Structures are given as C-alpha cells and as structure tokens.
Amino acid sequence: MKINFKVVLPLLVAVPCLVLGQEKDVSVKNPSDTVKKETPGPPVKIKPYEEVVTDEAVSSPGLFTVHKVKEKYFFELPDTIMNREILAVTRFVKTPGAATFYGGELANQQTVYWEKGPDNNVFLRASILVVQSKDSTQAITRAVKASSLDPIVASFDISAFSKSKNGVVIDVTDFFKGDNQVVSLTPYQKKAIKITNIAADKSYISGIRSFPINTEVHSVKTFTVTPTTGPYRPTEKPIVAGMETGFITMELNTSFLLLPKTPMQRRYFDKRVGYFADELTRFGDEQQSVKPVSHIVRWRLEPKDEDIEKFKKGELVEPKKPIVYYIDPATPKKWRKYLIAGVNDWQVAFEQAGFKNAIYAKEWPENDTTMSMEDARYSVIRYLASPVSNAYGPNVHDPRSGEILESHIGWYHNIMKILRNWYMVQAGAIDKRARKMEFDDELMGSLIRFVSSHEVGHTLGLRHNMGSSSQTPVEKLRDKSWVEANGHTVSIMDYARFNYVAQPEDSIGPKGIYPRIGEYDKWAIEWGYGHVRAKDYDEERKLLFGMTTKRLADNPKLWFGGEGSLQDPRSQSEDLGDNSMKASEYGIRNLKRVMANLEEWTREEGDTYDNFNELYGEVTTQYQRYIYHVMKNIGGVYFTNKSSMEPGDQVEIVERSKQKEAVDFLIKQVFVTPDWLISEDVLGKLNEWPVKKISSLQEAALRCLSPGMLLMIIESAERSSDPYTLTEYLNDVTEGIWSELDTKESITLYRRNLQKMYITSLSAIIKPETKPATPGAMFTIIEPTTVNSDVQSIVRHLLHNLKRRIEKKASKTKDELTRYHLEDVTLRITNVLKDK
Incomplete structure (x- = not known):
C-alpha cells in the first residue's frame, strides 16, 4: 500500500541580528515612513450580473453554479457557502507513458473554504487543522485562533453580484488554467519527475460540471521539464516524454466536495486496535498538560x-x-x-x-x-x-x-505476476494447480479475491496487523479440518500469504491455504463501526476503552501486533504460526520439493530459462524470509500494548529456549551449506554464480553478529529471569560455524567463505569503521557503538580462544586449501587483536 506522509514544518523564530559598529536609532517606526507606497490601481469595477453572465452563458447549477461564457469560466458562490469547509480532491485522469503514477490515482488533497475579502474580492483559504480548543466558549479558544491562521491560497475579484444579491460571481479561468498548488501537483511530486513551470499556452480547462454537493473541474496541464544529466536518485525518475521533448502533459480532475456542516462524531483511537488515525493538539482551560488527541478514520x-x-x-x-x-x-x-x-x-x-x-x-x-x-x-x-x-x-x-x-x-x-510467483513457491508443493507458469482463471481469480479483500480493509480504516498470524499454533496449520474451518490467520490484514507450513501428506484444500476475513477483522469492524451509547466523544472514549480491555482479556487472539517495526518475533510480515523455527523448517521442506520440480513447472515454449531463473530468485527470497523470521527471536522482546489497569507487563523477554532454538536453526539450515539450492541440475540453468549466491545468503544471516544484535542480547539477558547470555550465544554460533575444528574434516569452499565472513563481522566489533554514505542512497544503516560495553570484552576473549583452536587444527590438517585458509584467518585475528 502506498502511504502519504503529512510533513509538519518547524516553527521559524526570528532572531534579531547584532550589528557591531556605529550606534543607530533603533526606535520602532511606522513602516509607511520607510517603505515607498505603491500607487493604488483603479478600484475593481463590479459589473451588472447580465454583463458577466450573458445570454451566451452555458450554466451548470450545483455546489457552485458554473457559467461558461465563451472561453471563460465563472463560479457563482452563494453567501451560504462562505466559510463552509470543502474538500478539494485532485486526481490524475491521464498521465504520460512510463510514468510511475496513473489515471485515477490521487495527486493532491486539501480542505479549503471561501471567504469574502476586504476589497470587493473573495479569498480561497486552505484549512490546516493541527490544533483545536475543546470548547469554543473557553478562554483559551482566543489563543488557539491566534496561533492557527489559515493561509490564503488564492484571491479573486468579484465580477458581479448574483441576481438575488445573495452571492457573488468570480472568474476562475486563470486559476484553473494555472498551477496553484492546492489544485495541482505538490512540490515534492514535481521534483520527483523533474518538472518546473507550467506552459500556459499549452494548458487549458477542458470542462467544469457542477452537482448538488460537488463541483468537478477537468483540466489539461503541460509542464516544462528540467534537463536530466547523469544519475538520479531512486525517488526521482524523469519521464520519457519529458526527456525527449522538454514537456509533459497530463490531465487532472479536481473535485470540490462540500463537507457536512456538523462533522460526524469522532471515535477515539486506541492503539490496541489497528486503525489509521488523525492526530491534533487539543487545548482546554482545565488542562494541566497538553496531550495530542487522535481519532480513527471510518x-x-x-x-x-x-x-x-x-x-x-x-x-x-x-x-x-x-x-x-x-x-x-x-x-x-x-x-x-x-x-x-x-x-x-x-x-x-x-x-x-x-x-x-x-x-x-x-x-x-x-x-x-x-x-x-x-x-x-x-x-x-x-x-x-x-x-x-x-x-x-x-x-x-x-x-x-x-x-x-x-x-x-x-x-x-x-499484480498477477507476483501472485503467481508467491503461490507457486509457497503452495506448489501442496496444490497441483500451482505447477505451471499460467494459472487457470479460477485459481488466479481466487488469489485476486484475497488481495481485493485486503486492500478494501485498508479503505475501511484498518492498518496492517502483522501480529495476527502468530496467534495460530504451527501444528494447527497442518490440521486439515481445523485450518479449513478457521483459516491459517485470524486477520486478512496481516501479510500472511499462503499456508507454506502444510505438507503434501496433510491433503489441505484451498480453504486452508488462502487468507480470509478472520476473527480479528470482525472484532476490529465491530469496534470501529458498532454502536456505543454515549453522549459525546469523551464519554464514548471511556466506554470503548473499558470494552476493549475486557474483550482482549477474554480473547487474546484479538491482539493487534502493529506493522512489525518492533523487535517482537510475533509481529512479522510474510510469516505464519506461533513458532518461527518450526514454521520455517516446514517451509524449507516444501521449498526443497519446489526446487526438485522447478524446471518442469517453469517450462514454456519459447522460454530460454528466464522463467526458471525468475522463480529460482523467488525461492531464495522465500528462504531468506524464513531466516529473518527466525533471527527476530534472538534477543527479542514481546511487546503488548496494555491498559495500566490490566495485570502483567507490556514488555517480556523471548524465552531462552526459543532463542537457542533460533540459533540451532541458523546453524543447521543456513550455516551448514544449503546444497539443495545449488544442485548439479540447478547450476547448469542458473544465470548467477552459486558461490556468490550462497555467500550473500549466509552474509545476511550473519547480521546475527551485528553490534545492534549483540547489544540487544546483553539487554535481554540482563532483564530475563532465565537469561541467554551473550557469552553462551556467541559460543553457540561459533561452534556451529567452526565445527570442523574438532574433527578431521576438510573445510569446503562455502564454509571457508562463511568463516572469513564471521571474522570480518567480529572484526567490526573490535575495530568499528565509519563507512561513507553511498551517493544517491535513500538511507544508511547506522549501527550502535559497542566501544563502552561488554560486547568488545567478550568478543576479544572469544577471538583469543578461537585463534588457539585454529592454530591447533592448522598444524594437523593435510588438506592444502584448508591449511591455507586457517593460516589466513589466524593472521586476520592477530591483526584485529592488535592495538591500533
């Protein structure tokens, strides 16, 4: 889903500049004493109505009565519309080829209102709602009004008064032909596609229609384009038409929609239920502290x-x-x-x-x-x-x-491409219909249906609930009767795609494979749309809060896990079940089955193994997801939003047994070379180097040795009654990666690379380096420092012991490459442990 961000600009405070030198008169003067007055122009002449709205006028009555007289457009605004808030929604109707925005998508949205000005003119103001007084009768209302003045975004001379004298007529032609931001693109959008000024001679109004509560303005706008040279940022993409001609043309439609005179009663936002919400600061005379107030959208x-x-x-x-x-x-x-x-x-x-x-x-x-x-x-x-x-x-x-x-x-x-890829990789082992490049209409239609439900959920006000999939025990995902009756996840608002845990022998049908509307979704809609007997917003807030506390206590499956941003292994995207290790192990079993049949399933006439390589990439991506799901358990915390009246803590540490289970998974499924991804049958058809591929997957898993992860493990252990200490954790990882040191085995190419990456990861702990930001990068990951923590002490001790073991192995090995490798890593550790 795309997300629109509202940017709040900081308050700019004017600071007087201290000038050293000759003393000057700093008394306050009237600006008219120093500023030359402009000679006022002739007063605006207001014509009779018949001279403006002539017999040639084509009129459309409605919210604003629209008159078209030859090539000019006039709005007739009744006095009753003045100061009424109106939503101005601008959408793209037609866009240039190869643009990243399309006809029907939102270009801009503003709340505006008309206001009579002081000089026979009418202002259009934008309503910027960020602060509010609790009650208009309170004294603080004056202060709120004084600090929330709305900007004037356009001014129109009054061309005529209405026939009834209860309204005015204004000329809006130039306003809509031009490029006023409230009915056009934002500066951010223009920068992204490299457009600058509007080409007035190539822009026009193609039509305006009016209806009882809305007026629709359709315009064609042509913009000049900034010449593009050299590389550009990922967020900025010039359009082909602009690069080749210097201009781009688009069609826009602005809907002016009258908002209700009395707004709908707000519903209090509760972070224990996943709704999108608007936030503002509300002031009241009785307050001792100011807190933001949020209400949901519905x-x-x-x-x-x-x-x-x-x-x-x-x-x-x-x-x-x-x-x-x-x-x-x-x-x-x-x-x-x-x-x-x-x-x-x-x-x-x-x-x-x-x-x-x-x-x-x-x-x-x-x-x-x-x-x-x-x-x-x-x-x-x-x-x-x-x-x-x-x-x-x-x-x-x-x-x-x-x-x-x-x-x-x-x-x-x-979207059908990604649905096909997901379904083949996640469900191909258990559903024969997924074993070809073009799905039957019934299967593809079912996949479309689930995505349709998910996106509609967002339009009803619901956010993602990435924690809902964790409420299903892993073994229930293999229970045919249970999962077909209940679904694999309690919310369609999770990113839980298809039941990759189910095995072929479970014989689970589509009802147990696809996502569907679940128990959480029904609860969330009941919470947001159900009737609450309350006289106002504040009373409803108290009643809803108590109701939510009770319902969540009675049914913990209704937990809202948020967007997955916290270090909570229950709240992740693309995962299933209450145990990432068990679920991922089942998932890998199915990935192996997919790999064994991938050539056959992707075969098409005229294809030169492009299908195979594309789906191979999807398999490795899915495998990497499983790795990340597991890693989030290490040093993880369970975070549950709770009322202060509820028993128990909001934050709990992931159990020691689960953290050790996660490390064991990484050792067996990742650090032991995943040969099933690079079998002989695969290598001959692959467009990438297997050594590089495996190294990249293992390097991603070695994020388990990052400074941030190690610090988190120390924090978690300190707070746990049964701690998984950093020393124990590092010893477990080390034994898994260096297991050959205690055997007579030679070390293979893939394991040699892994062990070098291990040394590199720990070297960054002892001697951290600041890497320059990559030019054009959208963001840079900045790891926390471990300099003044136990992390460096423990890692230094670990490397001393590891060096001795490596030297002992090197003296006994007969394999030439193994010996060279061990001599190399010994030298690397020595250099790391040296003082700068």
Missing part, C-alpha cells in the same frame, strides 16, 4: 431512522448509506467478479457491528453519462496498466472527524 454508517430502535436492540439493519465500490470498466471482464467478491467478503464483519448489506461492489455503469470515476462521490477499484506488481487501498476523509468520504483502490495489472 465511514459514516448509521441505521435508517425507522430502524434505530432495532439497531439498539442488536438486530441487524441496513445502513442509510451503504459503502459502495464500483469496478473500473478498464478491468478485464473475467476478473471483475473476483474483485467484487473481495469487497462483499467484508459483509460478514459488518454484521458483527450490527449492519447487513453494509458494503458491496458492482460494475461501473458505462452508459451513464451523468457519472464520472473522477467524481469524489464515488469509490472505485481503478485498474492501472502498470508493470508494477502491487495494489494499494487509500481513502479520502474529512480531517475534522475522520469520516471517510471515498476511496480509489489502485490495482496494478501486473
């Missing part, structure tokens, strides 16, 4: 007036206004029913919140000329002709209340 679902009492009694009722998604007519017909099914799957969750038929999808009425997909009143699954393998589910909402008003899900055509 659709306005209300029972019909005649059904209110039924709803309060717990009977299922239909909402006044259901959530409706339309399917873009650009969608290939055979996939439409699966996208629709993915939307309709959420009906069962809304039933738990008290609503039936609350959400559904249908095809776009192609012959209805009164409807436009760019119209902000309609939610659409937009089908994008893109090589990107992805989909995302955003929403457009009222910033005052979090009320979701519409959503355009972005569905990239090439």
Whole structure:
C-alpha cells in the first residue's frame, strides 16, 4: 500500500541580528515612513450580473453554479457557502507513458473554504487543522485562533453580484488554467519527475460540471521539464516524454466536495486496535498538560431512522448509506467478479457491528453519462496498466472527524505476476494447480479475491496487523479440518500469504491455504463501526476503552501486533504460526520439493530459462524470509500494548529456549551449506554464480553478529529471569560455524567463505569503521557503538580462544586449501587483536 506522509514544518523564530559598529536609532517606526507606497490601481469595477453572465452563458447549477461564457469560466458562490469547509480532491485522469503514477490515482488533497475579502474580492483559504480548543466558549479558544491562521491560497475579484444579491460571481479561468498548488501537483511530486513551470499556452480547462454537493473541474496541464544529466536518485525518475521533448502533459480532475456542516462524531483511537488515525493538539482551560488527541478514520454508517430502535436492540439493519465500490470498466471482464467478491467478503464483519448489506461492489455503469470515476462521490477499484506488481487501498476523509468520504483502490495489472510467483513457491508443493507458469482463471481469480479483500480493509480504516498470524499454533496449520474451518490467520490484514507450513501428506484444500476475513477483522469492524451509547466523544472514549480491555482479556487472539517495526518475533510480515523455527523448517521442506520440480513447472515454449531463473530468485527470497523470521527471536522482546489497569507487563523477554532454538536453526539450515539450492541440475540453468549466491545468503544471516544484535542480547539477558547470555550465544554460533575444528574434516569452499565472513563481522566489533554514505542512497544503516560495553570484552576473549583452536587444527590438517585458509584467518585475528 502506498502511504502519504503529512510533513509538519518547524516553527521559524526570528532572531534579531547584532550589528557591531556605529550606534543607530533603533526606535520602532511606522513602516509607511520607510517603505515607498505603491500607487493604488483603479478600484475593481463590479459589473451588472447580465454583463458577466450573458445570454451566451452555458450554466451548470450545483455546489457552485458554473457559467461558461465563451472561453471563460465563472463560479457563482452563494453567501451560504462562505466559510463552509470543502474538500478539494485532485486526481490524475491521464498521465504520460512510463510514468510511475496513473489515471485515477490521487495527486493532491486539501480542505479549503471561501471567504469574502476586504476589497470587493473573495479569498480561497486552505484549512490546516493541527490544533483545536475543546470548547469554543473557553478562554483559551482566543489563543488557539491566534496561533492557527489559515493561509490564503488564492484571491479573486468579484465580477458581479448574483441576481438575488445573495452571492457573488468570480472568474476562475486563470486559476484553473494555472498551477496553484492546492489544485495541482505538490512540490515534492514535481521534483520527483523533474518538472518546473507550467506552459500556459499549452494548458487549458477542458470542462467544469457542477452537482448538488460537488463541483468537478477537468483540466489539461503541460509542464516544462528540467534537463536530466547523469544519475538520479531512486525517488526521482524523469519521464520519457519529458526527456525527449522538454514537456509533459497530463490531465487532472479536481473535485470540490462540500463537507457536512456538523462533522460526524469522532471515535477515539486506541492503539490496541489497528486503525489509521488523525492526530491534533487539543487545548482546554482545565488542562494541566497538553496531550495530542487522535481519532480513527471510518465511514459514516448509521441505521435508517425507522430502524434505530432495532439497531439498539442488536438486530441487524441496513445502513442509510451503504459503502459502495464500483469496478473500473478498464478491468478485464473475467476478473471483475473476483474483485467484487473481495469487497462483499467484508459483509460478514459488518454484521458483527450490527449492519447487513453494509458494503458491496458492482460494475461501473458505462452508459451513464451523468457519472464520472473522477467524481469524489464515488469509490472505485481503478485498474492501472502498470508493470508494477502491487495494489494499494487509500481513502479520502474529512480531517475534522475522520469520516471517510471515498476511496480509489489502485490495482496494478501486473499484480498477477507476483501472485503467481508467491503461490507457486509457497503452495506448489501442496496444490497441483500451482505447477505451471499460467494459472487457470479460477485459481488466479481466487488469489485476486484475497488481495481485493485486503486492500478494501485498508479503505475501511484498518492498518496492517502483522501480529495476527502468530496467534495460530504451527501444528494447527497442518490440521486439515481445523485450518479449513478457521483459516491459517485470524486477520486478512496481516501479510500472511499462503499456508507454506502444510505438507503434501496433510491433503489441505484451498480453504486452508488462502487468507480470509478472520476473527480479528470482525472484532476490529465491530469496534470501529458498532454502536456505543454515549453522549459525546469523551464519554464514548471511556466506554470503548473499558470494552476493549475486557474483550482482549477474554480473547487474546484479538491482539493487534502493529506493522512489525518492533523487535517482537510475533509481529512479522510474510510469516505464519506461533513458532518461527518450526514454521520455517516446514517451509524449507516444501521449498526443497519446489526446487526438485522447478524446471518442469517453469517450462514454456519459447522460454530460454528466464522463467526458471525468475522463480529460482523467488525461492531464495522465500528462504531468506524464513531466516529473518527466525533471527527476530534472538534477543527479542514481546511487546503488548496494555491498559495500566490490566495485570502483567507490556514488555517480556523471548524465552531462552526459543532463542537457542533460533540459533540451532541458523546453524543447521543456513550455516551448514544449503546444497539443495545449488544442485548439479540447478547450476547448469542458473544465470548467477552459486558461490556468490550462497555467500550473500549466509552474509545476511550473519547480521546475527551485528553490534545492534549483540547489544540487544546483553539487554535481554540482563532483564530475563532465565537469561541467554551473550557469552553462551556467541559460543553457540561459533561452534556451529567452526565445527570442523574438532574433527578431521576438510573445510569446503562455502564454509571457508562463511568463516572469513564471521571474522570480518567480529572484526567490526573490535575495530568499528565509519563507512561513507553511498551517493544517491535513500538511507544508511547506522549501527550502535559497542566501544563502552561488554560486547568488545567478550568478543576479544572469544577471538583469543578461537585463534588457539585454529592454530591447533592448522598444524594437523593435510588438506592444502584448508591449511591455507586457517593460516589466513589466524593472521586476520592477530591483526584485529592488535592495538591500533
């Protein structure tokens, strides 16, 4: 999913500059004494209505009555619209070829309002909601207003008064032909695609239509392009048309959508339930400290007036206004029913919140000329002709209340490629349908359906819940009757793709392989959309908080694990089950089966082993995921958001036994050379060097010796009642990597490389080096320092002992390359242990 970031700029404080020299008069003067006054121009002449809106006018009544007179466009604004907040949503309609943005996607979003100015003009202001007073009657409201002035983004002369004298007419032609940021691209977007100024002679308004609560402005804008020379940053990509011609043209549509005069009641955000939320600072006279206040984003679902009492009694009722998604007519017909099914799957969750038929999808009425997909009143699954393998589910909402008003899900055509690759690699061992490069429509449609449900979940306000997969015991994933009845994960909002734990002998069918709407999803919708009998936001907050505490105590499976950013092994993407080591071992068993058949499954007429190499890359990527899942257990912590009234701690250390189990997995599955990835059958068809491939995989696993990891193990051990100490941990890893020192075995090429990488990793602990940032890199990983910690002491002692063992082995080995290798690493350790 794509994420839009709101950037809050720091307050700029003016600091007086101290000037040394001759003493000067610093008394405050009237600016008019020193600034030359400009000669005022002639006053704006307001014409009679008939001279502006002539008989030639083509008018469209609505939110703003729009008049087109020849090549000019006028808005007629009634006085009742002044100071009413309006959402301005700008979307791309058509974009240049090879751009990374597509028709139907969001370009900009602002909340604006009209205001009468002092000189026969009208201002357009942008509403920037970051602070608020609790109650407009409180004294602090004055201070809040004084520190939250909204910017004026445009000014219009009044061309005429309305016939009724209860409104004004303004000329908006130049405003929409031009490049005002609130109805165009942001500076960040322009920088990314290297565009600068608008080409006025190549830009125009192609049409404006008005409806009762919205006005739609369609424009064509052409921009000049900054010449591109040399390399560019990953976030900046020039467009082909601009590189070849110096110009790019795009079509935009801005929807002005009137927001409710009285905002929907907000619902308090609770970090124990995974909703997107807006945050602002609220001030009140009674406060002793200021705290940010957050509310979730959600659709306005209300029972019909005649059904209110039924709803309060717990009977299922239909909402006044259901959530409706339309399917873009650009969608290939055979996939439409699966996208629709993915939307309709959420009906069962809304039933738990008290609503039936609350959400559904249908095809776009192609012959209805009164409807436009760019119209902000309609939610659409937009089908994008893109090589990107992805989909995302955003929403457009009222910033005052979090009320979701519409959503355009972005569905990239090439998502089917990644679905095929995932399914072949993760489920090919247990589902015969996955063993070819082009899936049958029924299988691909089922995969489309699950992604559709996931993205719709985001548009309902739900965040990822990367912890939900950890609530299923690993062995239940192999229990046919259980997993087919319950699903492999309690939330479709996790990144838990397909049941890679199930083995062929388990005979598990599709119901136990695909993700689906689960127990957590139903709870989250009930929490966000269910009825709470409260008089206001603050009372509802208290009631919801208590209800959530009780529900989570009764059913721990409803735990929200967040986005997976903390060092909690339960909260990871692409994983399954409550034990990463067991799940990953089963996963590797299936990967071996896939590798044994990969040539046959990827064979196609006209293919020159490109398919084989692509899917081989997917296999190694999946294998690497298993490694990362396991590594997160080492030095890990369980973090559970809790109420201060609940028993138990929020932070617990991962059990010693589990950490040792993780190390044992790395030794057996990674540090012992994974020969199954580089069999003779594979090497002859591979477009990459096997030694390099294995080394890269093992090097990634050696992140277990990074400074950050070692410091974390010390921290965890210090807080644990049954600690896995850093000394014990390093001894376990060392014995696994240097096991040949106690045997007569020769050391193979792959193991020699691994052992050298081990020395390099520990060398960085003793003698850390600061590496310069890579030019053009988006970020650089900065490891914490171990200089003043026990880490260096323990590692230094370890290397002293290891050196003696290596020297002993070198004196006895008869294998030439083994001896050379051991002499080399002995010298390396010696150099590391020397003082600088």
